[in-house]
Every structure is written in structure tokens, then in C-alpha cells.
Amino acid sequence: MSNNSLVTLSDISVKYQHFEALKDISFSINSGDFIAIVGANGSGKTTLIKALMGILRVSKGKVSYEKDLHIGYLPQNTAAQDRLFPSTVEEVVSTGLMGKKKFPKILNQDDKRNIYATLEYMKISHLRKKRIGALSGGQQQRVLLARALVSKPDILILDEPTSALDQSMRGYFFKVVEELNKTHNMTILLVTHDIVTTGDYINRVIYLDQTLKFDGTFDEFCEDPELSPFVHTHPLKHREGWCKH
């Protein structure tokens, strides 16, 4: 692992029963990176981040982490979609602290201040006593981002975070993520279909199709002749900011 690598994937493969979802993937995530992972449906994007986080076992290869690396995670399908779940915003955000706490785990005054500050940062402190199931999709997404951020992670992994949000909420969401990356030097790994909106913020694109097809800058991605089919058939190709050539 190089000096500023937080995570290194060395030749990893992931199998579901007999189906090989990912094959021979190798790359490193460096401190301060803002990486977009793109690819068609079924290309292995979510499988890749799950293998990277240890949720899925790799069938081959190795994932190495920097010592004491702490990961913040915003999953694609969340329990917040269960509108009946009886939990307040404050309770949900507090779960983000549990991985770091030592036994016996008790929320002390510092933790409570930390939770409040994170809710303030996400501009949702007024909702802290509300049930998460009673909030709008955009508000729920902010709560879950607050949960991922409350432990001050070294790397933030976002899986299709804006798929359920409208255009204005998407813009706001990415502004917050950009600020985390630029101002707080937080490393961001983003699985997305919406590379157009994120094109301005990211410094790297990883394009997957079961294997790693591309790893480079956004401009290099647009100019790669081998990726032409993906670039030119993308549903968002007419939007401003999309590859110009």
C-alpha cells in the first residue's frame, strides 16, 4: 500500500454461487480522493463496495485497509423506507457512533453534543425528536448522511445516494458532499448513475463491467475510445456537463 492509500484492492473476485459478479479488480483509494464508480446495471458497482467494506466475502484476492480506518456508509436501500419503524432522528443518528465506542457502550454528554452538531451541520436539528418514518425522502437522506458522518469517518461510501431525490435536493446533497471532500479532506467513494451532476466534483472515475474497464480522470473517461458505447448511449448524455466530444 502506498503512503496515502486508505484502501487497496488486490486482484479481488466476488462470486454469488456460480456467478462471478466481479473479476480480478485492483485499485487503491487515496486520501482526499472523490471517486465515482459507474457502470451499467448489474456491472458489479454495489458488489464492489460491499466487498470493499467486508459485507461480502471476496472469493479471491485481498482488501487491505489503513490501520484504524473508519468507514461512513450511506446504503442504497435503507430501513428508513420502513415508515413504521419506531425510531427518532436522534436515535438513528446515534447508531453511527456505536462502531467506534468501547464496551460498555453508553451515550455520554460528548456523544450527545456530537450528534446535535452533526444534525446542525445537516440543517435538521429541529427534526431530532421526529420519527424518521414521518419525514420526506430528502429529509430522511439527510438523517442517514448525518448517521454516516457522526463518527467523523476517514472515508465516506455513498451508494446511489440521490436516486430517490428531486433535482434541487440532488444539487444540495452534492454541495454538502463536495464541502466534506474539499474543506474537511474526507475521501469520498460514490456509486452513481448520475455522473453528469458529479462530473464537476470528482477527481477519478472507475468504470466497471464485472472487470475494471477504466480508472482515471473524468476528462480521460470521456476521451477513452473503448468507453464510447457507454458514453454515447448514456441516458443523460444530452445534459450540460456531459462528455462534450
Next chain:
Amino acid sequence: MSWFEVFEAIFNYQFMLRAIIVGVMVAISSSVIGSFLVLKKFSMIGHGLSHVAFAGVAIGLWLNQTPILVTVPIVVVVSIFILKLNQSVQLHGDAAIGLSAAFAMALGTILASVGGGFNVDLFSYLFGSILAIGQIDLYLSIIFSTIVLITVTVFYHDLFAMTYEEEFAKVSGVKTSHLNTLLAVLTGLAVVIGIRVIGTVLISSLIIFPTVIAMQFNKGFRGTIFLAVFSSIFTVILGLLVSFKYDLPSGSTIVIVNGLVFFTIYLYNTIRKLTQN
């Protein structure tokens, strides 16, 4: 028998006092564990384990041993077995529960058939009987519910994080695999505590009903657990008193009381929403 005489019986008859104490222990432990199981969408494990408890009781009676003591290790081992089957990619959770429950029920029935002589005693374990609650049941229920309560209190935040979203909890560093095993073992204990008062057939209702009733009040997670415990204690005591007054099986009466409380609150909430719109 008047209601005054029913209340008097609590203090005059040892068996009645024992039933109330064991009933409260059952109410607390099953509702606390039930809050996590129902919200993890894993409440049917209680139903499966109750069938396993039936087999455990049958084995205990067949071996001429205290049935509860024989049932505890069997239920705990099977609860871990179901969990492991559930975690394997080869079998869905409901299938794992279904096959364990059916196998255990079949085993219990065969033993009851072979044993012949203990059929009447087995009936009291199926539907609960306050007359059959002995001193050992009292001590075991206090010990097991204390274990359940202390363990849940100590691991509360981790259990909640896992219940809300297991994948997130795992990524953030919570030991979800160990916690799932712990929850399975505690579920086994909660089921065993309940088989004397509620019976093996109906104990899973005390795992599910209190949480479902508490969820009608739209509170946070901690508030829902407290409401579930309160509702469970209330319905168990009321059910025991009604069963004593009208000479009904205690377990069935408690379940009916729970059902009535749930439908009353549900109906009230529905009417209130309709009148507000």
C-alpha cells in the same frame, strides 16, 4: 366469584402469587426481546422456538426430568442452529424456522405418543396452567428474565443499531454476528420462561403483540420498548385474573386480552385519522 375475591386470591393462594410473579417476568422478557425481533422482521423465530420448546418438554417428561431444565439447552442450541441456517445462502429464514418447528413438533408428538402416561401434563405445557407453576418455575423465570434484562441493557445500543440496519451496523464496526447469536439465545430463554404461563403453542404471541401494540403510539425506539413492557405486564396480569375468575386456560386468555387491546387501539387510531382528514 366476585372481582374482590379474585384480588384476595392473589394474597391468599400461593399458586396465584407465583403465577402473577412468573407472568410479570414472562411479560417483561418476552416484550423486550420481541421489540428487537419484530422490528428485525424475525419474530417468527419465537413461533418456531415455541414448537422446539414443546419437543423439549416432551423429552423432559419422557426422561422423567424437570421439563424446563431440559428445554433450555435444546431451545438455545436450536435457536443458534436456525440463525446459522438463516445466515447461510442455501436457505431462507422462514424456511429454516418452518422446518425446525415441524421437525420438533413431530418429535414431541411421537414422544408423547410413546410415553402415553404424561399426556395430561403435556397439555398444561401446551396452553399454560397457573395451577401447574411450581417453585422451580418461579426461580427459573426470575433468573432467566434477569439475564435477559441485564444483557439487553448492556448491549442495548448495539442491538438497536443492528435492528435498525444490520448492514450499516456491520460496516461501522458493530459485531453483528455475535449479537445475532446473543439475540437468538435470549429469544430461546424468553420462550422457555413463558411456557408455564402461556404455553408452548401461544408464547410467540407475547413476543409479537406487545411491540405491535406499542407501535400504535408512534414513539421512538426506547419509548416503544417501554410501552411494550407496560402493555405486556398489563395484559398478562389482566389475562391471569380473568382466567382465574372464569376458570379458563391462562395462555389463551392472555392472548385474547392482547388481541382485544390491539384491536381497540388500532380502531381508535383509524377512526381518529378518518375524522381528522
